[in-house]
Amino acid sequence: GTVKKIAVLPGDGIGPEIMEEALKVLRKVEDLFGHSFQFTFGMAGGGAVDRVGNPLPEETLSLCKQSDAVLLAAVGGPKWDNNPPELRPEQALLGLRKSLNLYANLRPAVLFEGLENASTLKPEVVKGVDLLVVRELTGGIYFGEKKRERLEDGQQATDTLVYHEREVERIVRRAFEIARGRRKKLTSVDKANILESSRLWRSVVDRVARDYPDVQVEHVLVDNCAMQLIRRPADFDVIVTENMFGDILSDETAMLTGSIGLLPSASLGEGMTGLYEPVHGSAPDIAGQGVANPAAMILSAAMMLRHSFGYEEAATAVEQAVRKVLADGHRTADLAGPGTLAVGTEEFGDLVVEAMNAYEPDPKVPLE
Numbered sequence: 394g395t396v397k398k399i400a401v402l403p404g405d406g407i408g409p410e411i412m413e414e415a416l417k418v419l420r421k422v423e424d425l426f427g428h429s430f431q432f433t434f435g436m437a438g439g440g441a442v443d444r445v446g447n448p449l450p451e452e453t454l455s456l457c458k459q460s461d462a463v464l465l466a467a468v469g470g471p472k473w474d475n476n477p478p479e480l481r482p483e484q485a486l487l488g489l490r491k492s493l494n495l496y497a498n499l500r501p502a503v504l505f506e507g508l509e510n511a512s513t514l515k516p517e518v519v520k521g522v523d524l525l526v527v528r529e530l531t532g533g534i535y536f537g538e539k540k541r542e543r544l545e546d547g548q549q550a551t552d553t554l555v556y557h558e559r560e561v562e563r564i565v566r567r568a569f570e571i572a573r574g575r576r577k578k579l580t581s582v583d584k585a586n587i588l589e590s591s592r593l594w595r596s597v598v599d600r601v602a603r604d605y606p607d608v609q610v611e612h613v614l615v616d617n618c619a620m621q622l623i624r625r626p627a628d629f630d631v632i633v634t635e636n637m638f639g640d641i642l643s644d645e646t647a648m649l650t651g652s653i654g655l656l657p658s659a660s661l662g663e664g665m666t667g668l669y670e671p672v673h674g675s676a677p678d679i680a681g682q683g684v685a686n687p688a689a690m691i692l693s694a695a696m697m698l699r700h701s702f703g704y705e706e707a708a709t710a711v712e713q714a715v716r717k718v719l720a721d722g723h724r725t726a727d728l729a730g731p732g733t734l735a736v737g738t739e740e741f742g743d744l745v746v747e748a749m750n751a752y753e754p755d756p757k758v759p760l761e
């Protein structure tokens with residue numbers, strides 16, 4: 394078959410540690426399924442600021458554009474927190490998302506077997522959680538005009554939240570399409586009681602909904618949604634929302650599953666190159682200790698296999714292996730508890746590879 398070119402951006406903090414485990418798993422995919430990957434490493438984030446004074450060097454951006462997919466671990470850390478905006482590691486993410494036009498960010502949250510007690514919520518509340526946040530990723534307050542002014546009586550800062558109906562329509566349509574392939578339930582989250590951009594958002598959802606009469610749609614205000622996610626999380630199927638609401642709510646869904654170290658994501662546009670990264674950040678508090686959970690990174694690689702390459706069976710094999718390792722009781726520190734088998738980052742990756750050895754084409758339910 395063809396060689397798939399993958400741009401590998403390990404980034405900062407725990408990034409390099411978890412990336413190594415994902416690459417291990419992808420090499421196993423090559424062995425088992427006869428696929429072949431060409432990995433090219435690129436600099437991004439704080440490390441790139443330190444080395445070349447640019448969080449997203451031109452070289453990295455062109456590498457990504459020339460690749461079939463981008464795997465990114467995480468960027469950022471306290472070292473760069475007081476840098477000016479253009480020299481912040483996070484700029485690498487925003488630049489990649491915008492340059493590759495990756496407006497659709499898919500963030501699945503599923504309760505895995507054996508993790509019923511891992512959430513801070515009661516097991517009967519999180520039982521059956523299987524939802525997908527579809528987050529708009531290239532618009533809204535992240536990309537609107539910003540300014541800082543010095544007024545007579547002190548400083549003033551502005552961030553602008555802008556959406557064109559075109560931007561809303563493409564993400565909403567995508568969410569409807571996805572909902573159609575799932576339990577056919579779509580929750581659109583906004584703040585239409587206050588924000589004009591939300592009122593536009595809501596009207597677009599209602600218009601597009603006419604093309605999807607088979608999908609049940611509800612509008613929920615973001616504050617209420619934050620509560621309902623804790624109250625009745627298993628009721629949610631697909632949640633579609635704007636950039637910042639999606640950022641916040643997706644971290645909240647992490648706690649339904651037990652750890653943010655379990656949440657993968659896919660960022661997609663209309664083009665060929667998708668970007669795959671965990672929902673979590675660079676976890677500076679545990680970096681360099683070999684204790685980070687690599688599952689989110691490994692599951693992001695599985696999403697890449699599915700969405701960018703169409704390798705459905707390989708994707709399912711990876712997901713099944715991660716489920717197996719967790720169901721067998723192996724836990725990184727973020728999930729460790731009574732009766733579990735504590736493992737480090739590397740050992741978890743090895744266990745996933747080992748579980749893949751035992752893979753038989755008897756696919757369980759895929760993650761999405």
Ligand code: NAD
Nearest residue numbers: 466467468469470654672673674675676678679685686727
């Ligand atoms: P974080 O997600 O990095 O960490 C939050 C908490 O979760 C920490 O206690 C951390 O130890 C834990 N955690 C996160 N991932 C884990 C994993 N895989 N295994 C075990 N525990 C894990 O969020 P933060 O502390 O708010 O941000 C740290 C830095 O990461 C900041 O600079 C932020 O801008 C950046 N960030 C980057 C990305 C990204 O690169 N995609 C995403 C979010 C935050």
Ligand code: IPM
Nearest residue numbers: 469483486487640672673674
């Ligand atoms: C995420 C992160 C990023 C975001 C930051 C680091 C720019 O929190 O991917 O969720 O807010 O989008």
Ligand code: MN
Nearest residue numbers: 640641644672
């Ligand atoms: Mn986030």
